[in-house]
Amino acid sequence: MTHSATIIGGSMAGLFAGNALRKKGWDISIHEKVPVPLSGRGAGIATYDELADLVFKSTGNNNVLGTSAKSRISLDQKGKIIASYNYPQVYTSWQYLFSILREKIDNKNYFMGDDCTEIHHGKEKVTAVFNNKKEKQSDLIIIANGIKSELRHYVDSTASPQYAGYVGWRGVVYEDQLSKKSLEMLSNYFIVVLPNNQQIAAYPIAGEGKDPFKIGNRRINWIWYKPANTKKLNTLLLGKSGQQFVDGIPPNEIRNEIVQDLFKEAENKLPPQLTELVLKTSQPLIQPIFDLESDKMLNKRVITIGDAAFTARPHIGMGVTKAALDAFTLSDYLQNDGYLEELINWETSRVESGKFLVNRSRLLGRYLSEPEKNETLVMPDVTDVLKDTAISLNDIKTNLNNINNSILNN
Numbered sequence: 001m002t003h004s005a006t007i008i009g010g011s012m013a014g015l016f017a018g019n020a021l022r023k024k025g026w027d028i029s030i031h032e033k034v035p036v037p038l039s040g041r042g043a044g045i046a047t048y049d050e051l052a053d054l055v056f057k058s059t060g061n062n063n064v065l066g067t068s069a070k071s072r073i074s075l076d077q078k079g080k081i082i083a084s085y086n087y088p089q090v091y092t093s094w095q096y097l098f099s100i101l102r103e104k105i106d107n108k109n110y111f112m113g114d115d116c117t118e119i120h121h122g123k124e125k126v127t128a129v130f131n132n133k134k135e136k137q138s139d140l141i142i143i144a145n146g147i148k149s150e151l152r153h154y155v156d157s158t159a160s161p162q163y164a165g166y167v168g169w170r171g172v173v174y175e176d177q178l179s180k181k182s183l184e185m186l187s188n189y190f191i192v193v194l195p196n197n198q199q200i201a202a203y204p205i206a207g208e209g210k211d212p213f214k215i216g217n218r219r220i221n222w223i224w225y226k227p228a229n230t231k232k233l234n235t236l237l238l239g240k241s242g243q244q245f246v247d248g249i250p251p252n253e254i255r256n257e258i259v260q261d262l263f264k265e266a267e268n269k270l271p272p273q274l275t276e277l278v279l280k281t282s283q284p285l286i287q288p289i290f291d292l293e294s295d296k297m298l299n300k301r302v303i304t305i306g307d308a309a310f311t312a313r314p315h316i317g318m319g320v321t322k323a324a325l326d327a328f329t330l331s332d333y334l335q336n337d338g339y340l341e342e343l344i345n346w347e348t349s350r351v352e353s354g355k356f357l358v359n360r361s362r363l364l365g366r367y368l369s370e371p372e373k374n375e376t377l378v379m380p381d382v383t384d385v386l387k388d389t390a391i392s393l394n395d396i397k398t399n400l401n402n403i404n405n406s407i408l409n410n
Helices: 012-023 049-059 094-102 180-186 230-236 256-269 272-279 319-332 339-364 382-388 400-409
Strands: 004-008 027-032 044-046 067-069 071-075 081-085 089-093 110-112 116-121 126-130 135-138 140-143 162-174 189-193 199-205 219-227 285-291 302-304
Touching: 004 012, 004 126, 004 135, 012 027, 012 049, 012 094, 012 319, 027 135, 044 094, 044 199, 049 094, 049 319, 067 199, 071 382, 081 382, 089 094, 089 199, 089 219, 126 140, 162 230, 180 189, 180 272, 189 272, 189 382, 199 272, 219 272, 256 272, 285 339, 319 339
Parallel strands: 004 027, 004 140, 027 110, 071 189, 140 302
Antiparallel strands: 044 089, 067 089, 071 081, 116 126, 126 135, 162 219, 162 285, 189 199, 199 219
């Protein structure tokens, strides 16, 4: 008998789940709420050997996933190198990786404009109910629709996103729009700079269209973390139209005056290479930073994976890799008919891993929110930031207890 899974969410986690389960012989369908093809708006993704391996298992794609940065550096305000760390790494774009995973899912199994609103448990099946009145019955439902999931409560009613107290301004610029002098740094290195109470990082990612990895066709991705208390966040998320947005804002609603404020701050605080990068970004985006921690990822025949279960802050660069690991470790438990009894072991392992990553990300971002009253801001050594940001799980030396102790002591 062929087993079936209904996957809610058609982005990275959903695609990894679909590819992993179809490799095990399961019938899958993927249902995406958004009615048009998804776009990551140029977001960059750090890759690791473990992610490349899971992409290969998903798709058979054994090609390099993106562009390479030969090492990591930090710059002073004049643009001179003041610290470095040798950590060669491949960086890709959300859109490029999405396209690789998406092309392996048959169109007849991928549905856009399907908004799942209810889940009903049966004795031997579980049913997803959609706003278009469609119903889909299957052996499992996998909730993979991100941190904003409105279905998470079917698994863990207590888990909800927590605002970290800072935002990430971000953008991408094509290499051919930047000066040769700036590209000497921007095209070859992962760069981190630490203005007081802030952090900005930049690195090369794939371009779009033909030859996306060719020098000159690539893009430079950047993200600038800045503190924003609740009042400041509301100001940033007040749109041109007068609408007050809550946890994010459409690019076309970002007010010109706050973009100009960002540009002025770049000129005052950043090295010339990063200043040029920020100023040549046609539409900077605002990403309020949230994290999410769950105690449960399994309720009978309903499962959460990826950011729907745990969302770590971006500093650890693990969102896509964690989603892939959730999906493939899950598929390993689904090979036998008695899989339902075994899934508790999968849940225990993935909850422990998720809590570790969320706690680690909180530690790495601890200096980016406004200090509490009577609290002294302590900026990290930039070399430690170069060593700890977006590294492979195999290279993380700190165990969970040490991370928790560090958070409590800072």
